[in-house]
Amino acid sequence: MSRLSTHRSFVSALLLLFGLPGLGFAAEDGVRLQRGQLIYKQQCVECHGAQGEGVADEYDEPLTGDRSIADLAKIIHKTMPDGSEEDCVDDDAAMVAEYIHQAFYSSGARMRNQPVKVDLVRLTVPQYLNAVADLVGSFRKDVTIDDSRGLEANHYGSRNMRRDKHAIERIDPEVDFAFGAGSPGEKMEAEEFSIKWEGSVIIEETGEYEFCVATENGARLWVNDMETKLIDAWVSSGKSREERASVRLLGGRAYPVRLEFFKFKDKTASVALRWTPPHQVEQVIPQRHLSPKEAATVLVINRAFPPDDASVGYERGSSVSKAWDTAATYAAIEVANHVLDHLLPLAGVDRKDDDEARRSKARKFCAQFVRRAFRRPLSEEQERFFVDGPLTDAPDLENGVKRCVLLTLKSPRFLYVGMQRETPDAHDVAMQISTALWDSVPDKELQTAAQNQALLHAQSIRNQTQRMLSDPRTKAKVSAFFSHWLELDEAEDITKDPKRFPDFNERTIADMRTSLELFLDEVVWGESSDYRQLLLADYLYLNGSLAEFFGLDTSGDDSFKPYQFDPRERSGVVTHPLVLTAFAYHASTSPIHRGVFLTRNVLGRSLKPPPMAIEFMDGKFDPRLTMREKVAELTKSKACMTCHEMINPLGFSLEHFDAVGRVQFEDKNKPINASGVYRTLAGDEVPLEGPRDLAEHAATSVTAQRSFIEQLFHHMIKQPVNAYGPETLNKLHQSFVESDYHIQHLLVEIVRVAAMHRLSPTSQTAQL
């Protein structure tokens, strides 16, 4: 007897032995599920595990995904069991598919098996850094950075900025001056003058910023730490030189900056203030990043932290490690030392005060510090433990303050979020809002609202969220979301084949990034804030160099402007040059990388890692083949095709863009074929002739929209969306649609959902 018929008879025999009584659903359904389960036990358990959890050294990924039963059946029919595919086909395959879909494969099954809850997590690294910066910052004066841009400049007719020699006062948009051998202006001699520029530098993204002072004369620069010069090039020998120094800065904030410059008897004079921000090439600090208002110093921790766990697809503080505990400890020491060094401006503790006064001011400071760190008022017991205890036990006042700060920053009440209180109160709500929007502690206004119990209704939560939405810290966090969504962190250090792309260089990729950032900024923070525009916009922001790179007429100056394109050619992020360039090889396109990106990030489909990872080696193919032909060849096996029949058409639809995002019509002298068919989750077929078809589908696909919402939710809240109720994603999607896909509105709703979690019904009744 063949193996096949043995199976069949075996199953039939079992059926006879174990005839099932009806159980409330169609006897046949029940029977099919039972059969499916039996087949699974016979043929699949060995590699996939009893609950589909996977088996080490066999297939160690859990059997989960978003395919329909019909799709699963097809896949099983074609490819499983691995090595003897003919053993499970047709109806057997269908029954196994039905069984696993219901038992553990589908998201419904997963939610049933493992109800998801809000987890206790520690602060992520950005959350730690931001919390500490704002915590200490809350004791400094508030400085409003308005819309004015540039630096405040004061000129003097002496080499040391003597007040009585003051000549000119004005705002300079940038610092990039070549005075030649002459005087910089009225009331100053060519031989001797000095200039002081003051204000702030506006930072959007967290990272290392390398400042550069280029001058033939004397100059010195302070950035953020106004007590220690970052660059001291005061003494010069008349030769042009550039001095550089790096400083770590947190995004969403402004930092004080001061540049002093003088010329004395040098032949010629010049000065430029430049920087190299993350992902960029060195440039004169542009006007939009400068303000004439001087911000307060921000405490930026220097200590490096180990990276957060991102295995669930977004960064979370779901685990602790020794390295993390050590880093958090040293960071706390940095904060404590900073506080002690600045006890006068932060706490008003003056050496000139008597002991009594110093003690009382220090105590007041400590109590406030702990309260703001824990984001809620302290109980009497907590005040004793965290404030009075350390202050009394220590040998002197400073040591006492230090102990208090250390104890506070090493406390789980500071380090952890998501600690479930029996009844969440307004302070929990406040913490949720500020953590969601700013990755930080509540500001004074939010704290006051919490204090006044004003945060227990949906509307007041929305109001506060709306207020905080326009804060640069929100922009910084949302910017980071898009970086993640578009995998821009991978887009570092991209180099291309100089023979094929001789005009592609560091500057090109840096400009492409600016282009994308300007686009995202405009769409997200504009009035309509329309998600669909992310995918459908038919314009690109280009500066002179990029316009030239793309073979367009430029108007001469190098500033970024929107350029209109044929809608069939450009459509939002999927055709943005940075994205196309990042998902490409050194000299050729990569439909597979582009396809995977589109599948997962844009269309929101789940994709397992490949059963076998095969490296794409261009040299191994017949050189006459186009990229499309090579990819098709490489992924033609049944096992590969289970995913690649979805991935490939998506990647091919972008084949009209080469490895640097420029339009191409031929590959290996054959016309580019970008057509294909994409099968949706529901089984519908979407014909794709080019990027616009792809983008139109992505903009209107409910799967894609839901995935976008879910990804944004995860980024802002750092908890699984289903933890807030199985209907949460549906409701958010509904509200998203009703708002015409308004991204800002979505953000407000996401925060509202998280903030109102487990708030008592009575407080929730005052309108949703």
Place this chain on the structure above:
Amino acid sequence: MRSRRSFLRDLGVSAAALPLIGGLPSLGLANTPSSGKKHRLIVMFSPNGTLPEQFWPDEEGADFTLKPIMEPLKAHKDSMLILHGLSNKVRGDGDSHMRGMSCLLTGKELFPGNIQGGSHTPAGWCSGHSIDQELKSFFQSHEDMSTRFGSLELGVSVPDRADPWTRMVYAGPNKPVAPIDNPYHVFEKLYGSMKDRETLQSILDDVQEDLRRVRSKISTEDQSLLDEHATFVREMEVELANADKQKLLIAAPELEDGVSNRNDSMPKLAKMQIDMLVNSMVNDMTRVSTLQFTNSVGNARMSWLDIKEGHHQLSHDPDLNEDSQSKLLKINVWFAEQLAYLVDQLANTPEPGGDGVMLDNTTVVWTNELGKGNSHTLQNIPFLLIGKGFGFKTGRSLKFDKVAHNRLWMAIAHGAGHPVESFGNPALCEGGPLDLA
């Protein structure tokens, strides 16, 4: 300036009573060479020239009488080597003070530049590196001579400016090295981690208590995360306790609390810096150091000597002004007393892991920017060497005839086993290293 106490009382010994650790095996950070003699160089700087009559012995040779300025140092006469007749022959840009300061340890010209002195052409930084940095590189490149820092640049009441008057140490052309004149910063540099450790230890019990309290209020699944966290806190406690047991040869000095960098605190600051300098050398954190009192044209008002006028101001008064002369004498005697405080400690501390005392392997060079204040002369720069390092034959007063001081630096390098062909401007090195052995 911060006001902080040392947190290390529990570790015992204070520097006030520096222990005579005779015959103890070296522990912890003390690092002794397996072969070859150990050499240490300390250069102490004071500004505005000296009073030649009150400084230089009249006699030449092994039989000489100390003049008033050197009186505080008489206990160490046998370890002295007094070198009269060495001149700073570096010319070029900058006035005498600038060159006196920035070419003193380098023996090389200043770059032309934008800093204008009282006369001459404006100048920039020095175009070479200083002898202490030369020695540092040499030592650091040999495992048995290398130390944690290589060199330590200390200062007392140095103005917070970077210019050719405030810098005498150069790591290279255009690379001045700033002295640290805040003793709390020096402490932080040498022993900072230890201080933080102690504060950390004082709160870890409370951290664990806090964790316990929070843990008791959360769900079982969440508890495991906090439990893991708690194990790290416990581990840290154990590690800190172990680190305590690892000893320095001697404990860090206890610093007086709240000394601020004001003019009147100079005596206290000097003591603190010297204590830490010696301490760092006992613990072999460095074998090269400079100690800079104020700066070139330094204008300290030594109120503790009943002097209200600034040092620089006084140094410009003519020789005939007896009042100024007597004040300048007091000032220079005070500097000598600081030197004596330093040398006394070196003479009373046994050489770690070796025979004799530290002074046997150390040479302290007391020098100045100018030969004489009111004439701005760069001839007869004061050079008083104390200590038996570098193989020099001490207990002598030597007289030279307008010899370039570069040759002294060469002699020190040679004495350390580093036979340089020249130092600074080669044209000023003719004749090679001074023979001081």
